[in-house]
Amino acid sequence: MITDERQLAAAAAALLSPGTRLTRAERSLVPRSVTIPEKALAALRKKIRAGEDPLGDAFSQIRAPEIRREQGATYTPKAIVDAMIGWAADHTATPVRVVDPGAGSGRFMLAAGKAFPEAALVAVDVDPLATLMLRANAAVLKLDRRLTVELADFRALELPEVDGPTLFIGNPPYVRHHDIAPAWKAWLGQAASELGFTASGLAGLHIHFFVRTRQIARPGDFGAYITAAEWMDVNYGSVLRRMLADGLGGTAVHVIDPKARPFADAFTTGAITCFHVGNRPEQLTIRTVDSLDQLAPLTTGQGVEWSSLESAPRWSIHVRQSRRPQQGEIELGELFRVHRGQVTGGNAVWIAGPEAAKLPNRFLLPCITKARELIAAGEALSDPAQLRRVIDLPVDLDTLTLAERRAVDAFLKWARTMDADKSFIASHRKAWWSVGLRRPAPILCTYMARRAPAFVRNHAGARHINVAHGLYPIEPLSEAALDAIARHLSATACMSAGRTYAGGLVKFEPGEVSRLHIPEPSAIATA
Numbered sequence: 001m002i003t004d005e006r007q008l009a010a011a012a013a014a015l016l017s018p019g020t021r022l023t024r025a026e027r028s029l030v031p032r033s034v035t036i037p038e039k040a041l042a043a044l045r046k047k048i049r050a051g052e053d054p055l056g057d058a059f060s061q062i063r064a065p066e067i068r069r070e071q072g073a074t075y076t077p078k079a080i081v082d083a084m085i086g087w088a089a090d091h092t093a094t095p096v097r098v099v100d101p102g103a104g105s106g107r108f109m110l111a112a113g114k115a116f117p118e119a120a121l122v123a124v125d126v127d128p129l130a131t132l133m134l135r136a137n138a139a140v141l142k143l144d145r146r147l148t149v150e151l152a153d154f155r156a157l158e159l160p161e162v163d164g165p166t167l168f169i170g171n172p173p174y175v176r177h178h179d180i181a182p183a184w185k186a187w188l189g190q191a192a193s194e195l196g197f198t199a200s201g202l203a204g205l206h207i208h209f210f211v212r213t214r215q216i217a218r219p220g221d222f223g224a225y226i227t228a229a230e231w232m233d234v235n236y237g238s239v240l241r242r243m244l245a246d247g248l249g250g251t252a253v254h255v256i257d258p259k260a261r262p263f264a265d266a267f268t269t270g271a272i273t274c275f276h277v278g279n280r281p282e283q284l285t286i287r288t289v290d291s292l293d294q295l296a297p298l299t300t301g302q303g304v305e306w307s308s309l310e311s312a313p314r315w316s317i318h319v320r321q322s323r324r325p326q327q328g329e330i331e332l333g334e335l336f337r338v339h340r341g342q343v344t345g346g347n348a349v350w351i352a353g354p355e356a357a358k359l360p361n362r363f364l365l366p367c368i369t370k371a372r373e374l375i376a377a378g379e380a381l382s383d384p385a386q387l388r389r390v391i392d393l394p395v396d397l398d399t400l401t402l403a404e405r406r407a408v409d410a411f412l413k414w415a416r417t418m419d420a421d422k423s424f425i426a427s428h429r430k431a432w433w434s435v436g437l438r439r440p441a442p443i444l445c446t447y448m449a450r451r452a453p454a455f456v457r458n459h460a461g462a463r464h465i466n467v468a469h470g471l472y473p474i475e476p477l478s479e480a481a482l483d484a485i486a487r488h489l490s491a492t493a494c495m496s497a498g499r500t501y502a503g504g505l506v507k508f509e510p511g512e513v514s515r516l517h518i519p520e521p522s523a524i525a526t527a
Contacts, residue, residue: 002058009129010034012055014041015048015136017144022135023151025128048140051078055133056105060264071127074263075104076171076226080256083296084224084272085111088167090297090337091222095119096164096430101154101209102173106134112169113143119167124150124157155187155212164430168213168223174263175205177236184208191215192239195247200236207231210240210273214248219278220428222249224298226262229255229271232315240273241315244284245306249276252285252511254298255319260291274298284309285511286318297474300333300514328523332489333514335521336471340447340510341368341464342437344390345425348418350435352389355414358407360400364389365437368464371446375454379487381444384460392463395431437463441470442482445489448507455489457482469513484524489516 002008009029014036016022022030047054056075060068068074085108088095096119098112103123113121121143125131131149138144150157159166177185185201191211192199199211206227213223231237232253244250254272256262262270272295287301304318312318332338344350352364366384368374373387394400397408412433415421426432440461445453447468455471464470473482493516518524 002055003062005029005059005062005129006031006034007036008055008058008062009132011036011041011044012129012132012136015044015140017139020135020139020144022132023128025151026132026135029129029132045140048137053078053105053107053110053137055136056107059105059129059133071173071175073104073127073130074171074174076107077262077264077292078107079292079295080226080262080270080272081107081111083298084108084169084226085115086296087224087274087298088112088169088222089115090299090339091167092339092342093165093220093222093428094430095167095222097122097159097162097166099159099166099168100124100170101157101168101213102170103134103149104130104171106137108170109134109147110137110141110143112167113138113141113147116167119146120162121147122150122159123147124152124154126151126153154209155184157212157216159216164220165428166217166221168217168221169225171226172206172209174228177202177204180205180208195243197239197242199239203236203239204228204231207236207240210243210248214243214277217248217277219424222274222276224272224274226270226272228263229269232271232319241309244273244275245280245310247278249278249280250274250284251276251281252287252298252301253315254295254301255286255288256292256295257288257290260289262292272298280306281509282306283509285509286315288319297333297337297514299338299510300331301511303509303511326517328520329517330520331514332471332516332518335475335477335485335518336443336473336514338510338513339438339441339470339472341466341468341470342435343425343466344435345423345429346418346420347465349415349420350391352391356389356391356411359391359411360404360407363391363393363408365392366460366462367437368444368462368468371449371454371467374444374446374456374468375449375451377454377456379490380457381460381462384462387460387462390435390437390463390465392435392437393431393433395434397433437465438470439463441472442477443471443486443489445469445471445508445513452493453489453508453513455486455493457486469508469510471513481521481524485518488518488524492517 013030098119099122100108103125109123138147188199231240252274256270258269283303285301366387367390369388421432444458445455
């Protein structure tokens with residue numbers, strides 16, 4: 001059992017990979033006179049591999065809360081980490097880099113390392129004991145080779161350019177303004193001013209971290225931070241509210257009731273703020289949850305118009321529960337993840353035309369490209385021959401045969417003449433020529449029409465672009481259950497559940513579809 005910080009540092013050091021290079025501050029923590037028995041180290045490794053954080057748990061027990069609060073070191077419950085990483089994993093873009101600005105023992109970093117096996121990991125923290133624990137956890141999970149640990153203040157962090165999106169995720173430290181040095185308060189004012197905002201010196205440290213994220217993030221980057229929810233109402237939170245509306249690209253805020261204890265050391269309302277830099281949706285999704293087991297998936301909530309948010313002195317007036325399902329009902333989002341189809345970045349190129357005639361058939365995928373294709377299908381889509389094809393080339397063209405490569409190169413030469421490689425979407429893909437369609441969804445539904453959504457069983461194995469949504473079961477469901485759910489949704493979904501626009505068009509974003517009600521699994525169908 002680890003009972004003090006010297007033992008904790010010794011245990012962490014003993015778990016490191018041979019040859020791990022430590023900073024001077026980290027090396028100074030490792031006592032030469034303390035030896036941890038191999039049996040105890042084996043037990044630690046077993047827990048770490050099982051997804052636990054025994055080092056972080058010991059740290060939280062050993063270092064008193066009042067001391068940890070000075071640096072904002074409040075470690076995040078696993079349920080919150082899992083929900084946030086799950087949201088990121090379901091994002092339309094895959095990050096090439098993950099940054100945690102206040103990494104602690106690495107709970108977000110380790111989960112991200114598993115979820116994104118190709119991503120570079122960048123962990124930042126000012127506490128050398130925390131970074132030592134993080135290195136140890138990463139070594140046990142064999143993530144240390146792609147991990148960069150910055151023993152530094154996130155506000156001073158510089159990030160090199162990368163070819164692809166960066167995910168910013170974590171629990172920024174909560175430190176009240178009383179404990180923030182005047183120089184850093186001045187930094188906040190200057191940084192916000194350069195971005196076109198005004199920041200108050202009364203802002204807590206978590207606001208500083210949002211501002212720094214806005215400074216160093218690039219369009220296409222995305223992220224989610226868990227913080228105290230007070231920024232939604234207090235005056236100093238106005239800079240964050242404005243950034244979410246302008247540039248930071250707020251997509252959702254999930255408010256966690258204090259009774260759920262989102263922070264172990266404080267009875268405080270939590271808020272998970274999701275953002276997509278430079279790509280603000282037409283509405284911000286807001287919802288509240290009473291317990292952590294209600295948190296995932298982070299896809300449901302009430303859409304609020306930005307005009308309402310921008311004119312409101314406080315955002316808490318918009319924090320309300322959607323209508324709860326009646327007895328025998330659940331929300332669709334409890335069984336399915338709803339994903340809008342892929343944006344091609346140039347339908348004139350990527351929806352196959354005459355120029356694609358010589359491409360290999362395996363790269364020409366039957367696809368829903370117009371809403372009317374689903375509406376005309378009725379209950380089920382069965383014949384892929386009636387659909388147009390979308391060109392979905394692999395990222396690595398070196399895997400093609402010589403004949404295939406010649407055909408693809410000829411097509412891409414033409415695509416460049418159409419500026420297909422210069423669109424915003426293409427320039428932010430891992431490879432500009434790879435659209436990256438999702439796998440076929442068992443149920444497809446229309447996105448916008450002058451009618452309620454059409455829900456169609458996808459027996460044809462069709463893909464879909466951004467004119468439709470795909471419903472993907474979280475857990476396997478029988479064919480009979482999928483048929484019953486599609487029929488139920490077609491019969492019960494109404495236009496009032498969506499957003500009505502001028503001209504009578506009704507739009508259903510993934511969040512609105514996720515909130516539609518369906519019977520409980522036991523009542524749907526058995527097969």
